[in-house]
Amino acid sequence: MEPLTVSPAQHFENSDHLEAALSYQTPAWGYTRIHNPTLHYLEGTLALLEGYGSDVETSAVMTSSGMSAIFMATNPFLQAETDGMNFVADAKCYGGTFMLFDERYQNERGIDVRWVQDTANIDAWATRIDDETRFLYVEMPSNPSLTVADLEPLANLAHDHGIPLIVDSTLTTPALMRPICTVRTLSCIPLVKRSAEADQRLLVPSLPNTISRAVSVPMKCGKTSLATSFGRCATTAHHCLHVLLYSQRFAYVRTRVDVMSKNAMRVAEFLEAHDMVEAVHYPGLRSNAGHATASKYMWLADGDESGNAVNRYGHLMSFMVKGGAEAARNTLDRLQIIWRATDLGRHKSVAVIPAISTHQQQGEEGRELAGIPANLIRLSIGVEHPADLMDELDQALR
Ligand SMILES: Cc1ncc(COP(=O)(O)O)c(C=O)c1O
Structure with missing residues (x-):
């Protein structure tokens, strides 16, 4: 059953327990921003849904909105700045994503965003990649033009260059597509942004999304374990009652x-x-x-x-x-x-x-x-x- 834990912090039996818990040596939740049993239950459920029907190991981090998930999925790859640092992204994307990439990353931080207009043309992606390319980014399908991306060749391309393919598959939900499983043999899709279930927008102002990842894959730009590192430092803590509502919605x-x-x-x-x-x-x-x-x-x-x-x-x-x-x-x-x-x-x-x-x-x-x-x-x-x-x-x- 879904656990409901309202307290913001856990009591520890002694200093050994405290130390082991805070160094992730023993199962514990400790403090709500780090973990909370109600949130843990939902993140676990989402991870299982993303990996459903396959034996791919998945984990998930909840964020308070889709844009937050996209920021958390992309920003870690753009940290160690180099001359010519860039990424390749499908121009047919959600407006908020376009603004994050174009305004925040490109205009404010000088990161070269290489837009692809013809999603289906794999060569258009390939020719934009160079040694400073940090990731490929695509929506499948895209909002609002419903453009479809062939994930397999894109994942192959990313794999050949040792970079991740980041897929925003909000529109499919795990009921229709689970990219981590689809291209599993390439183990090159570490991140997936998921809109949880849009019904929830009626209930709360912000919508939870997940960043899921396949088993850690060494990539030249590093940062493979978002779930335990970046996610834990920067994610917003959900109130357990909201999380409980999301958990119930996911059943359908x-x-x-x-x-x-x-x-x-x-x-x-x-x-x-x-x-x-x-x-x-x-x-x-x-x-x-x-x-x-x-x-x-x-x-x-x-x-x-x-x-x-x-x-x-x-x-x-x-x-x-x-x-x-x-x-x-x-x-x-x-x-x-x-x-x-x-x-x-x-x-x-x-x-x-x-x-x-x-x-x-x-x-x-x-x-x-x-x-x-x-x-x-x-x-x-x-x-x-x-x-x-x-x-x-x-x-x-x-
Ligand atoms: C495909 C896609 N990605 C990202 C987002 C952003 O999600 P949010 O509005 O929860 O930040 C949306 C929002 O509708 C979307 O449709």
Whole structure:
């Protein structure tokens, strides 16, 4: 059962116990920021989910937000500064990630961020790597363009250069994809940022995410044991009651992702056939450029009701409205049961226009780099009846 430990600190039997506990020689939790049984339980669960179905050893560190996880996953590799220090990242990424990389790392710290625009082109990644490259970074799939990355060749490339491939697989959840297992033989993906379950955004202002790691892999840029080093020094301590709520939510992640993905598939097909829609980005659609790659990686854990392996493509999609920015705004404003909100993955469907919200700060040029037009609506599908969602979208598009 989930333990609930409210006290911020543990009592030690004697000085030997104190010393052994604080040097991690004996199982103990000691102090909430370092560990807490409630948090330990959830981190352990997340680590098991990330490694589910394989014998890969995983561990997880909770952070208070996705951006915090991304910062913790990337910053340690950028510490020992050298001339020409750089990393290679997919330009099609979440707006907050783009700002961290472009503004904080590149403009403020002078780190060379080498953007890749054509995710599927492995040569575009390869030619940007040199001796000072610290890591490769990709979202799979990306927010909001749902671009799909072929993780295997990317991990191979990273492996050949002795650097990590950092994968933000927020949109799949471990119910659909566990990158640590997928490319396990290369043992070159030490970090994965996971959005825990977006429903939690309703309950708390910040969302926990994990940084998981495979067994320690020596890499030329070092810093392989984030879970016990950097994570423990810099992570934010969650209140145990929040953590307990997250633990309970995780029990349903596979079921919810299954329902939401099936709904999303139907809505995507509906939108694709709609005469007011210019294009739909959803990897489940056969017409999507990344469909074959998505089908290689995105599988529902444990298969369908009969245990048969089945692809699912997640809850998120985006679509371009005919008539430009104004038409997209009108469509968004006419929504009645779909909420206008910037989160994603919750049980209620939500929509935003990324160009004026999640990806506003990166400016016109940044959005062009990331391929985000002004008439793009991002739609996160929930567990409502798909017929209601299709009626809703139809009335909003007319
Ligand atoms: C793909 C992706 N990465 C990172 C983040 C950042 O997460 P947070 O808003 O919890 O910081 C988000 C947020 O939606 C996201 O969609």
